[in-house]
Amino acid sequence: MASPPTAVPWVPPVLYTAVLAGGGYHAAVSDRPVHWAQTAGFAAGLVLLLLLEPVERRRFTRGTPAGPAAALLAVRVVLFSVVAVLDGSGVSRALFVLVPFTAHLAFGRRAGLLTGAGCVALLVTGYTVWVPRWWVQAAYVSDLLMFALALALALSMAAVAVREQQGRARLEGILAELEQSHEQLSDYALRVAELSTAGERNRVAREIHDSLGHHLTAIAIQLEKAEAFRERDPLASAKAVSDARWSAGRALTEVRESVSALRDARPFSLTRALADLARHLEDDRLTVTLDISGDETGYDAASLTALYRAAQEALTNAHRHGRATRIEVAAAYGPSAARLVVTDNGQGFGAAPAARPSGTGFGIRGMRERVELLGGRVDIEDRPASRPATGAVVTVTVPRSPLLAGSSG
Structure with a gap:
């Protein structure tokens, strides 16, 4: 495949016009009689060359096959030869400069150099045949040198034009x-936005379940207790109402703290939150013990919040579904990971199918998702053989440096 010789479209018409003007001027000022037929043929050849340019540009585009491009070059050479024969001034020899120029554009640098050398050889042969001892005549030697210089300039211009054309391509x-990359990036950005939206929905859903869901469950339990003991044990009923009121207040406080955390990023204390949770869950039928070891300083807020939500979920399951009377909560802050262990003496997960470790309960699933996003893990033992007096053991471990800090909120 060859490119059409139109990378510098203004060069051939300018040269044709200059040759036509030079030949016409020579015919007008020459002392010899004017041969009108010869002059008309000379002018007609140049007009044909001028008309060939727009036809070529209109019918041929980049990527023209080598055959048509070679045919166009051959037509030019024929017209150049006819014009040169009919020109009495000799100016038309400059037209042959376009042969290597066109060949370079159409077929490459090698073709341009070969045709340029051929033109010089043709001129030397012509001088040798028709001009005896031309090499000792300054005019012919000067013409040959000027022609060679024009060929060099034409090939240089063609090389520049080709490089410009290649650079444009x-x-x-x-x-x-x-x-295309921009379109792909736009698609990726849209997908990331969709994933971010889905992740935020999941985070909000977990937050609502782990925080408000826990307190609403506690309120329901305490109100059921108050209803059941209203006649038989007014003091227990009053305490249950008080605990329900505390849970409602705590739910409101946590909502406010969540909003405030988004604004001010206030530090969250897991130790204080666990102590507060254990103290208000205890009553005459449930004992909650708390064992804290190590220092929570240096742990990411997302990791501490994940452990607190896990404790809420485990305590709710043990109290409401497992009907436990004793729950042990142990939190240990290590140099590389923090571990929360919640042990109860209830009926285990067998009493609550929706909350079983392998089940589809939203609480357990949400707990696992929240912890796994931080690079941690959740292990659940249901009535382990090694500890028959216990109902379930929930162990949650999170690393000191979470994989996705802040993802779980």
Whole structure:
């Protein structure tokens, strides 16, 4: 495949016009009689060359096959020869400069050099045949040197034009790739936005379940207790109402703390939150013990919040579903990981199918998702053989440096 010789479209018409003007001027000022037929043929040849340019540009585009491009070059050479024969001034020899120029554009640097050498050889042969001892005549030697210099300039201009054309083609390719990359990035950005939205929905759902859901469950339990003991044990009923009121207040406080954390990023204390949770869950039928070891300083707020939500979920399951009377909560802050262990003496997860470790309960699933997002893990033992007096053991471990800090809120 060859490119059409139109990378510098203004060069051939300018040269044709200059040759036509030079030949016409020579015919007008020459002392010899004017041969009108010869002059008309000379002018007609140049007009045909001028008309060939727009026809070529209109009918042929980049990527023209080598055959048509070679045919066009041959037509030019024939017209150049006819014009040169009919020109009495000799100016038309400059037209042959376009032969290597056109060949370089259409077929490459090697073709341009070969045709340029051929033109010089043809001129030397012509001088040798028709001009005896031309090499000792300054005018002919000067013409040959000027022609060679014009060929060198034409080939240089063709090389520049080809490089410019290739650079434009590369630039167009790069722009096309950039446009495609931009479209891909737009698609990726849209997908990331969709994933971020889905992740935020899941986070909010977990937050509502772990915080408000826990307190609403506690309120329901305490109100059921108050209803059951209203006649038989007024003091227990009053305490249950008081605990329900505390749970409602705590739910409101946690909502406010969550909003405040989004604004001010206030530090969260897991030790204080666990102590508060254990103290208000205890009553005459449930004992909650708390054992804290180590220092929570240095742990990410997301990790501490995940452990607190896990404790809420485990305590709710043990109290409401497992009907435990004793729950042990142990939190240990190590140098590389923090561990929370909640042990109860209830009926285990067998009493609550929706909350079983392998089940589809939202609480357990949400707990696992929250912890796994931080690079931690959740282990649940249901009535382990090694500890038959216990109902279930929930162990949650999170690393000191979470994989996705802040993902779980």
